[in-house]
Each structure stands twice: as structure tokens, then as C-alpha cells.
Amino acid sequence: MKIKKIETSKINEIDFNNLKFGSVFTDHMFTCDFIKGEWINPEIIPYQSINVSPASRVFHYGQACFEGMKAFKDDNNKVWLFRPDENYKRIVKSSIRLAMPEFPEDIFFEGLKNLLRLDSDWIKPGLGNSLYIRPFIFANEGTINATEANQYKFMIICAPASSYYSGEVRVKIEKSFSRAAKGGVGYAKAAGNYAAQFYPTKLANNEGYQQIIWTDSSTHQYIEEAGTMNLFFRIGNKLITAPTNDSILDGVTRKSLIEIAKDEGIEVEIRPLKVNELINAAKNNTLIEIFGSGTAVVVLPIQGFGYENSRYELIQKENSWAIMLKNKLNNIQYKLIEDPYNWTVEV
Numbered sequence: 001m002k003i004k005k006i007e008t009s010k011i012n013e014i015d016f017n018n019l020k021f022g023s024v025f026t027d028h029m030f031t032c033d034f035i036k037g038e039w040i041n042p043e044i045i046p047y048q049s050i051n052v053s054p055a056s057r058v059f060h061y062g063q064a065c066f067e068g069m070k071a072f073k074d075d076n077n078k079v080w081l082f083r084p085d086e087n088y089k090r091i092v093k094s095s096i097r098l099a100m101p102e103f104p105e106d107i108f109f110e111g112l113k114n115l116l117r118l119d120s121d122w123i124k125p126g127l128g129n130s131l132y133i134r135p136f137i138f139a140n141e142g143t144i145n146a147t148e149a150n151q152y153k154f155m156i157i158c159a160p161a162s163s164y165y166s167g168e169v170r171v172k173i174e175k176s177f178s179r180a181a182k183g184g185v186g187y188a189k190a191a192g193n194y195a196a197q198f199y200p201t202k203l204a205n206n207e208g209y210q211q212i213i214w215t216d217s218s219t220h221q222y223i224e225e226a227g228t229m230n231l232f233f234r235i236g237n238k239l240i241t242a243p244t245n246d247s248i249l250d251g252v253t254r255k256s257l258i259e260i261a262k263d264e265g266i267e268v269e270i271r272p273l274k275v276n277e278l279i280n281a282a283k284n285n286t287l288i289e290i291f292g293s294g295t296a297v298v299v300l301p302i303q304g305f306g307y308e309n310s311r312y313e314l315i316q317k318e319n320s321w322a323i324m325l326k327n328k329l330n331n332i333q334y335k336l337i338e339d340p341y342n343w344t345v346e347v
């Protein structure tokens with residue numbers, strides 16, 4: 001693999017104490033091209049703008065997908081990835097759904113590890129600090145017939161990260177717009193899934209919510225996910241999360257929390273949750289916690305939600321499961337405890 005290093009690092013210009021999620025990128029990036037049926041020219045080069053044809057199909061038909069993963073530094077300055085095989089499998093799944101070629105596993109991991117080794121100074125130790133890694137694939141063939149392209153680019157860029165949200169988060173349960181439909185691409189990390197959420201989310205933002213809880217597109221009666229995170233509901237003494245299906249992303253954090261919660265003796269129910277059940281639980285005070293999970297947000301406690309014209313507030317509880325699960329997960333990710341699941345992979 002060709003590696004072209006930067007001449008001078010820009011790391012000293014970065015204020016690592018005031019990072020806005022996804023706005024600062026490390027010195028290098030990984031790129032690889034799919035041309036004439038083959039992935040060729042894997043290389044690491046200085047982070048820079050790229051040259052693409054304005055006719056690239058990604059701009060016209062949205063043929064693109066991505067992943068979100070994280071690297072952490074432990075107290076001995078070792079760098080660790082968290083379940084990277086899951087992200088690799090999911091980008092393949094997303095690519096297949098979008099009629100894009102599968103990116104080879106060996107090049108994925110070689111490129112990723114070389115990139116992280118080169119930019120390892122950008123990964124700061126300490127709880128809360130991480131490197132957010134964004135692998136993505138897009139169609140860069142410069143012809144606009146509406147079929148799958150023959151030419152693609154795979155890239156990895158990395159952004160040092162601290163928290164995704166600051167402040168309290170309230171969500172709106174959406175009844176009119178839909179994120180994903182049966183048989184659609186909701187389970188894939190398709191770029192277009194995110195574009196389609198921006199307008200309804202903007203409307204929700206204007207009503208004072210940070211995010212939307214999406215419901216199923218046919219009846220709007222069942223809770224799905226929040227678009228940038230999966231959702232967990234603590235009702236009574238149970239933790240409930242929707243089963244993944246073709247309209248819900250199979251989150252890596254989600255599945256990790258389910259395992260940790262079960263091992264902590266929490267009764268986890270993976271089942272469809274009706275909006276009505278949630279409203280009733282809120283009304284009779286059995287709804288104790290709601291939290292989101294995702295690579296970017298990790299575990300995000302939600303303070304309240306809105307449905308139709310009513311707003312519901314959650315009372316801050318001691319013994320929060322969200323905080324307990326987040327701490328357990330972080331302890332594994334930052335190698336503060338033994339990783340009993342073998343989820344961490346040294347770079």
C-alpha cells in the first residue's frame with residue numbers, strides 16, 4: 001500500500017478541548033478506486049479535497065453508503081478499535097443493497113490500521129476522547145444514466161471526537177414523515193437515509209426537539225429508531241428495544257448494550273414497542289428512562305419526548321441504567337477493565 005505523508009502536521013492548530021463533532025479531520029486519509037471490476041490503488045495520502053466529475057452518480061442518484069466506528073487510546077498509549085468486524089460486515093451489507101461492489105476485507109483493515117498508526121497522535125487518551133472513523137463508498141462514474149455505476153471510490157477519513165451532543169436531549173415521536181419503509185434501505189447506512197431525515201428533523205428542531213423518534217411507516221404505531229441512534233426504554237423493571245428489521249439499523253452499540261445489560265442481570269425485551277404502551281407508561285409513571293445508543297453518541301439519556309400535542313418529561317433517577325451501561329461499555333472500550341467479550345482489537 002502506498003503511503004504519502006504530510007509535510008507538516010496541523011495537529012498543533014487544533015483545540016482538542018473544544019471539538020465540534022465531525023468538523024476537524026486528521027492529517028491523512030485512505031482512498032481506493034473501483035475501476036473495471038477491480039479495487040485498485042489503495043493508498044494513504046494527506047487529507048485533502050478530491051476531484052470528482054460533476055456527473056458522478058452519487059450526486060444524482062445518491063449511490064453512497066458509510067460507516068461510523070471509533071478508536072480509543074488506553075493509558076499505555078495503545079490504540080484500540082471497538083468491534084471493527086461488525087462495521088466491516090455492515091458496510092458490505094449496505095453496499096450490496098445499493099448495488100455497489102463489496103470492498104475487500106483485507107484492504108479495509110490494512111488501510112484502516114495504517115491510517116490509525118500514522119495519525120495516532122490525534123487519538124487522545126482519557127474517557128470521552130476518541131477518534132471517530134468514517135469509511136464510505138460512493139459512485140464516481142461520470143455518466144448520468146440511472147443505473148448502478150461501474151466506478152466507485154472507497155475512502156476513510158477520521159475526526160477526533162469528544163461528545164456528540166451537549167446539553168439535554170428531547171425527541172419528538174413522528175407520525176407523518178417516515179424514515180424507512182418495509183423492503184427499503186432503512187437497515188443500510190445509505191447516505192440518502194440521512195438526507196431524508198433532515199427536513200422533518202428541522203421541523204422538530206423548531207418545536208424544541210433535538211431528534212425524532214421514527215415510527216413504522218405503515219401504521220406509525222410502533223417505535224423504530226432515532227436516525228442517528230437506536231433506542232432503549234426502561235419500563236418498570238425491563239429494558240425494551242425494538243428488534244432490528246429492514247427499516248432499523250443493526251447498531252453495534254445497540255447489540256453490545258443488550259449483551260452487557262443481560263450480563264448485569266437486567267431483563268431485556270427485544271420486541272416491537274407500541275407508541276401507546278410508551279404513552280401509558282409515561283402516564284402511570286412506569287417509564288423510568290429512555291436512551292439512545294450509537295457509535296457517535298455512545299449512550300445518550302433522553303430527558304423528554306413529545307407526541308401529538310403533548311410533552312412528557314422524565315424525572316432524573318438515581319441508579320440510571322443508561323449511565324451504568326455507558327460506564328461499562330466505556331470501561332471496555334478504554335481498556336479500563338478486562339474485555340470479557342473480545343470486542344476490542346489492538347491497532
Ligand code: COI
Nearest residue numbers: 068069228294295296297
Ligand atoms: C454513528 O453513530 O456513527 C452514526 O452513524 C451517526 C452519525 C450519522 C453521526
